Amino acid sequence: MNTSEHRDDDLQQLGSVRPKFVQICASQNDLFALDKKGNVYQYNFNAKAWTQLVASRSYEEHASA
Numbered sequence: 916m917n918t919s920e921h922r923d924d925d926l927q928q929l930g931s932v933r934p935k936f937v938q939i940c941a942s943q944n945d946l947f948a949l950d951k952k953g954n955v956y957q958y959n960f961n962a963k964a965w966t967q968l969v970a971s972r973s974y975e976e977h978a979s980a
Contacts, residue, residue: 934965 934956936948946958948965956965 934950938949940947948956955968
């Protein structure tokens with residue numbers, strides 16, 4: 916079994932669906948991706964799955980609006 920087969924099996928066990936990404940960005944400790952609809956995802960290394968991030972306003976942005 917190669918590494919990619921192992922990861923595919925793990926994702927199926929978790930019931931995760933892998934979105935199609937148009938861009939992936941990595942830093943030292945994080946991995947982010949963008950799909951063609953503009954949704955942003957962060958990779959959870961513990962769960963071996965992508966999690967969609969939800970935008971929210973900060974208190975400062977809301978207070979000045």
